[in-house]
Amino acid sequence: AVFAVSDTLAAGAMAAIQQAGLRxxxxxxxxxxxxxxxxxxxxxxxxxxxxxSREIGRRACELVLQKIIRPDSPPQCVIMQGELxxxxxS
Known part of the structure; x- marks a missing residue:
């Protein structure tokens, strides 16, 4: 199996796989x-x-604004749920 870091790279992998005669x-x-x-x-x-993507962008903006207001605030780790x-x- 191939798990690519982007859909673009996955599409390239698919093309190479198919050119190699694999299904x-x-x-x-x-x-x-x-x-x-x-x-x-x-x-x-x-x-x-x-x-x-929209939620990631919105949250990133919130964190940047928070850092501007409170420069000494600790870094935050934000985990968001993707959808398979x-x-x-596959």
């Missing part, structure tokens, strides 16, 4: 990371871990 997902499964529109455009459609979108590549 997706029968011979090798492929999963991307992003939840980009590209995941629906490749063949077969790509399984991906979709990220809450299962498609035909």
């Amino acid at each position: 997706i997902p029968q011979d090798i499964a492929v999963v991307g990371f992003d939840g980009s529109e590209l995941a629906d455009m490749v063949s077969p459609p790509l399984t991906t871990l979709a990220q809450p 979108v299962v498609r035909a590549s």
